[in-house]
Amino acid sequence: MEKKLALVLLLAPFCGFLFNVFLGKKAGKSISGIIGTLSVLISFFATTYFFALLQSTGQPVQVDLFQWISLEKFNIDFSFLLDQLSILWLLFVTGIGTLIHMYSISYMHDDENMHKFFAYLNLFVFFMITLVMGSNLLIMFIGWEGVGLCSYLLIGFWYKNQEYNDAAKKAFIMNRIGDLGLLIGLFILGYLFHTLDYATLKTSILSNSAVLSNPLLSIAALCLFIGACGKSAQIPLYTWLPDAMAGPTPVSALIHAATMVTAGIFMVTRMHFLFDLTPYVQDIIAIVGTITAVVAASIGLVQTDIKKVLAYSTVSQLGLMFLALGLGAYEVAVFHVITHAFFKACLFLGSGSVIHALHGEQDMRRMGGLRKAMPVTFWTMMISTLAIAGIFPFAGFWSKDEILMTAFHGNIVLWVIGSIASIMTAFYMFRLMYLTFFQEFRGTEEQKHHLHESPSLITIPLIILAFLAAIGGLISLPGNSWLNHYLEPFFNKAHEAHHLGATEYTLMAIATAGALLGIGIAYSKYIKQNQLPAEDSEIKGIAKVLYNKYYVDEAYEALFVNPLYKVSHFFRKYVEEAVSGFVFGLGKLTNEIGNQGKSVQNGSIGLYLFAFVIGVSSILIYLFLV
Known part of the structure; x- marks a missing residue:
């Protein structure tokens, strides 16, 4: 029963993909969308069954299909594992995925x-489920590469626009850079332990004290983290994610909220037993995450494209999650993954509702005054904005404060930088809200005339996500964390109740004051003073540096892209031409010899007899002389 239902969970989105590929056009748009949505909803219902089963029995479900690779010292089964971590991930992947569909x-x-x-969306969810359900690193890698492929297809969905194609290629290539690191890490682990199965790896690593001194273990952990940097958009492999806004808004919500970009956090959490034994790599993770958080937040301060602001917000929030991972607080990172999935999916879908109402306009300088025309969109986005800003009692307050508390007790410098990033978050998110929904409308008269609230199929997912963004923090309250209790068997350690003392209350007050400071500055600039962001040509000074994203893309262009173009041009012009000339020269020589040989075959019997006599005479002379 469990095996069949697990296959239903996995294959339902794939069946939706097949239907939409082969029959979707004939069936019509409505049927195509309904089938695509129902296929993911079936996976969600199957996940809830396994969640209830795990709660009642406490035993993970292992689904073994067949032996995949069998070598002398290396065996891999094609199997799936439904334990505390994978089921938790599947709940919000399939649940939020259904709402996005x-x-x-x-x-x-x-x-x-x-x-x-819808075919691409279904295929994306199928590969994400494969990534999460796999019982070993190799099956996880199938899903890992699959979501990379689907992100390429979805980001470049409107392929008639060349800029969108470029953004898709950029995402694909930058992810391949990280994936190379991941592959190297898999090879090292396979070499050291002759397996890639999670359970066997964990037993082998923890029981083999000799391997702890092997430098290859730290190299493997670092390579896995490089893979996570690519998929979860950490410095220096983060520039693909803001450009991925080229895709339709539901793609932005699916990729950046609950699925693909959280794959790196999932993988590090899944392999926590490896990272716990490599403290230097953990330090690197924490430092990279913190720098990513503050750099992305600073860029978000001045962006004028509503989706770009949310994209840099995603990069910043992912940085905070990696800060928690680097400090060994895996449960805290998972907690922020969940709350972030709620409020960021709502924010992206809300921005899509605004863009839909304005017929494609994404520049916040051309918005304003929308809260009366779009009350549902406004209030759902406001709730999610309060959550991401860290305002009590919304979900983001609890998860972000947990990260900052952990940082304070682990490394006070990282706490300071993380707090600065959080203040910036509050500022640029309320800047987005004020510019979009307050003051007077700054668009065209035609846009103003057609302003309206979005249809119910758009607003219902917004309402559900806003509700979750409001109450999501209840799953992990200090001193009474259901989430920590739930994940306790996965980490194989007793749950430590986090009781609030004077220090913790002070840190919470500081974080709240920081968020209110950011909100206050945004209110002063964009409501009281009624300021507007400058036009592109008028931006100067540090704002210009931030607006141009520290010129990182230009630096990559100069350091990597252009030199590669020049090298490839050299090979194409000289090496390739030389090789081609040599190869074609051999072909021409063969043809010429053949042509000369053909001239002998002229039908003259006398010539043939002459050649015969010469040949026989040559053989006889050779035999007598030798």
């Missing part, structure tokens, strides 16, 4: 390739 039915209804869009 529902939203897409309305949002993409006017697109002629809607069936193809």
Whole structure:
């Protein structure tokens, strides 16, 4: 029963993909969207069954299908594991995935390739489920590469725009850089332990004291983290994620909220037993995460594209999650993954609702005054903005404060930098809200005339996500954390109740004061003083540096892209031409010899007899002389 249901959980989105690929166009847009949404909803219902089963029995479900690779010292089974971590991840992947599919039915209804869009979405969810359910690193890698492929297809979905194609290629290539690191890490672990199965790896690593002194262990952990940097957009492999805004808004919500970008956090958490034994790598993770958080937040301060602000916010929040991972607080990182999935999915879908109402406008300088025309979108986005800003009692307050508390007790410098990033978050998110929903409308008269609230298929997912963003923090309250109790068997350690003392209350007060400071500055600038961001040509000074994202893309272009182009041009012009000339020269020589040989075959019997006599005479002379 469990095996069949696990296969249903895995294959339902794939069946939706097959339907939309082969029959979606004939079935029509509505049927295509409904089938695509129901397929993910089936996976969600199956996940809730396994969640209830795990709660009652406490035993993970192992689904063994067949032996995949069998070598002398290396065996890999094609199997899946439904334990505390994977089921938790599947709940929000399939749950939020269902809401995003529902939203897409309305949002993409006017697109002629809607069936193809739902096919890609279903395939994306299928690969994400594969990534999460795999019982070993190799199956996880199948899903890892699959979501990379689907992100390429979805980001470049509107392929007639060359900029969107470039963004898709950028995402694909930068992820491949990280994936190379991941592959090297897998090879090292396979070499050291002759397995890639999670349970066997954990037993082998913890029981083999000799391997702890092997430098290859730290190298393997570092390589896995490089893979996580690519997938979860950490410095220096983060620039693909803001450009991924080229895809339709539901893609932004799916990739950046609950699925692909959290794969790196999932993998590090899954391999916690490895990272716990490599403290230097953990330090690198914490430092990289903190720097990413503050750098991305600073760039978000001045962006004017509503989706770009949310994209840099995602990079910043992922940095905070890696800060928690680097400090060994895996439960805290998972907690922020969950709350972030709620409020960031709501914010992205809300921005899509705004863009939908304004017929494609994404520049906040051309918005304003939308809260009366779009009350549901406004209030759901406001709740999610309060959550991400860390305002009590919304979900982000609890998870972000847990990260900052952990940082304070682990490394006070990282706490200071993380707190600065959080203040910036409050500022740029309320800047987004004030510029979008307050003051007077700054768009065209035609846009103003057609302003309206989005259809129910768009607003219902917003309401559900806003509700979750409001109450999501209840799953892990200090001193009474259901989440920590739930994950206790996975980490094989007793749950330590986090009781609040004077220090913790002080840190919470400081974090809240910082958030209110950021909100206050945004209110002063954009409501009281009624300021507007400058036009692109008027931006100067540090704002110009931030607006141009520290010129990182230009630096990459100069340091890596252009030199590669020049090297490839050299090989194409000289080496390739030389090799081609040599190869084609051999071909021409063969043809010429053949042509000369053909001239002998002229049909003259006398010539043939002459050649025969010469040949026989030559053989006889050779035999007599030798």
